[in-house]
Amino acid sequence: MTAFGKLIRTTAFRLTLVYLFLFGLFAASLVAYFAWTTRKLITDQITTTVEAETAEIEDIYGRRGLRGVVFTLENRALRPGANLYLVTTPAGQAVAGNVGALAPGVMSKLGWSETFYRRLDDQERSDHRALVRVTELSSGFRLLVGRDLEERRRLNKVVRSAAQWSVLIVVVLGLGGGVFAARRVLRRIDAMTGTTQRIMAGDLSGRLPVGRSGDELDRLAENLNAMLERIEALMSGMKEVSDNIAHDLKTPLTRLRNRAEEALARASGESDYRAALERTIEESDGLIRTFNALLMIARAEAGYASGDMTDFDAAEIARDIHELYEPLAEDDDLILKVEASPCPVRGNRELISQALANLVENAIKYGKPEPADDAAPVIAAELWIEARRDGDQVLLSVTDHGIGIPEADRKHAIERFVRLEASRTLPGSGLGLSLASAVARLHGGELRLADAEPGLRATLAIPARTGEGLASATTLEPAPA
Numbered sequence: 001m002t003a004f005g006k007l008i009r010t011t012a013f014r015l016t017l018v019y020l021f022l023f024g025l026f027a028a029s030l031v032a033y034f035a036w037t038t039r040k041l042i043t044d045q046i047t048t049t050v051e052a053e054t055a056e057i058e059d060i061y062g063r064r065g066l067r068g069v070v071f072t073l074e075n076r077a078l079r080p081g082a083n084l085y086l087v088t089t090p091a092g093q094a095v096a097g098n099v100g101a102l103a104p105g106v107m108s109k110l111g112w113s114e115t116f117y118r119r120l121d122d123q124e125r126s127d128h129r130a131l132v133r134v135t136e137l138s139s140g141f142r143l144l145v146g147r148d149l150e151e152r153r154r155l156n157k158v159v160r161s162a163a164q165w166s167v168l169i170v171v172v173l174g175l176g177g178g179v180f181a182a183r184r185v186l187r188r189i190d191a192m193t194g195t196t197q198r199i200m201a202g203d204l205s206g207r208l209p210v211g212r213s214g215d216e217l218d219r220l221a222e223n224l225n226a227m228l229e230r231i232e233a234l235m236s237g238m239k240e241v242s243d244n245i246a247h248d249l250k251t252p253l254t255r256l257r258n259r260a261e262e263a264l265a266r267a268s269g270e271s272d273y274r275a276a277l278e279r280t281i282e283e284s285d286g287l288i289r290t291f292n293a294l295l296m297i298a299r300a301e302a303g304y305a306s307g308d309m310t311d312f313d314a315a316e317i318a319r320d321i322h323e324l325y326e327p328l329a330e331d332d333d334l335i336l337k338v339e340a341s342p343c344p345v346r347g348n349r350e351l352i353s354q355a356l357a358n359l360v361e362n363a364i365k366y367g368k369p370e371p372a373d374d375a376a377p378v379i380a381a382e383l384w385i386e387a388r389r390d391g392d393q394v395l396l397s398v399t400d401h402g403i404g405i406p407e408a409d410r411k412h413a414i415e416r417f418v419r420l421e422a423s424r425t426l427p428g429s430g431l432g433l434s435l436a437s438a439v440a441r442l443h444g445g446e447l448r449l450a451d452a453e454p455g456l457r458a459t460l461a462i463p464a465r466t467g468e469g470l471a472s473a474t475t476l477e478p479a480p481a
Contacts, residue, residue: 112131
């Protein structure tokens with residue numbers, strides 16, 4: 001398609017034609033109304049003048065008779081720009097006046113009419129138009145008084161000329177403006193098209209150009225860029241998951257195969273086979289948990305769980321997690337406490353519970369304080385689960401006093417399968433913080449990692465449900481010593 005063909009097919013150019021037609025119609029209506037109003041005004045002025053002069057001549061006829069009318073008309077006919085005058089006998093013969101010729105039947109019809117005429121002194125023998133009034137005098141004589149319509153004709157000519165030039169100017173300017181606007185829009189559309197073609201070719205880093213005007217194309221480009229960023233993040237996440245599965249799950253699968261092969265090669269009895277099967281089942285359970293965690297992260301990041309949103313109190317989740325993990329914490333010489341006040345939220349209860357459980361598991365695993373020296377006794381430490389309202393957010397925090405996470409590593413720690421150097425000797429898949437972060441983002445919040453001096457405070461910050469009254473009392477439920 002040629003450049004001109006693309007230009008005239010644009011929406012901007014078609015809209016310009018529509019607006020041009022409407023504006024031209026409005027301008028033509030305005031000019032027509034002006035012409036009609038002016039024509040009516042001139043006609044009214046002529047009518048008033050003719051009626052006044054007719055009444056005056058009739059008065060002269062009543063006082064001085066036909067001789068006085070003839071004398072008066074002859075004097076008035078000599079004035080520059082004189083009106084039209086004609087007096088005829090009942091038989092139709094001209095008695096006095098400055099009219100040499102009229103259209104047939106004008107004098108036989110009383111009242112107003114428009115007619116062609118020619119003056120007595122007209123050398124060009126040309127016909128003119130006039131608005132005349134015919135009245136009947138006593139004794140059957142008829143009087144015609146009228147005025148030439150040349151002024152009205154000249155005005156109509158001026159109006160027609162102005163209308164023609166106006167239409168021409170409107171068409172030229174309208175088409176020029178339409179071409180300019182269409183070319184401007186077409187350039188932006190072509191730029192967007194080029195970017196989308198690069199994106200379809202595989203370059204997901206491409207973004208649509210955004211101008212400074214803030215018009216609808218800029219808003220569309222901003223929304224599409226946000227969508228592209230989301231798609232790029234999802235594609236990067238898929239690639240990252242694939243790479244992580246290929247690298248991080250290869251080891252446990254290889255270990256699982258080696259143990260089965262070793263059992264086949266070296267087992268001497270039923271007890272050896274049974275031990276090998278138990279280790280295989282244990283390793284398989286770990287793989288299943290890893291895949292389940294990956295599936296939950298993928299569902300959360302893709303927003304599939306957003307349809308299971310319900311209204312609930314986050315404080316109940318904090319108390320349930322405390323009750324579930326309190327015995328596990330005691331086995332590791334830790335005291336798990338909970339502090340929860342009413343925190344109404346709207347979200348996926350299962351995912352938020354799983355995210356908080358992951359934070360508690362990490363706190364139990366890495367939150368035990370290190371002794372001052374080898375001879376110092378192991379002292380029981382406290383872990384805190386907290387649920388509270390902070391402005392328009394609900395904060396679900398888990399605080400420990402263990403080794404913590406250095407500030408430089410906190411952003412890296414929430415990535416999939418990431419295990420920091422201090423935690424590599426402990427069991428785990430490196431997906432706990434990643435799942436918690438994905439759940440927070442699903443609910444429009446974030447996962448915050450802060451220093452507990454010493455230790456780590458991991459906080460799920462999610463939007464609170466609005467329009468709910470909050471109790472001021474805070475419930476403290478420490479575990480029994």
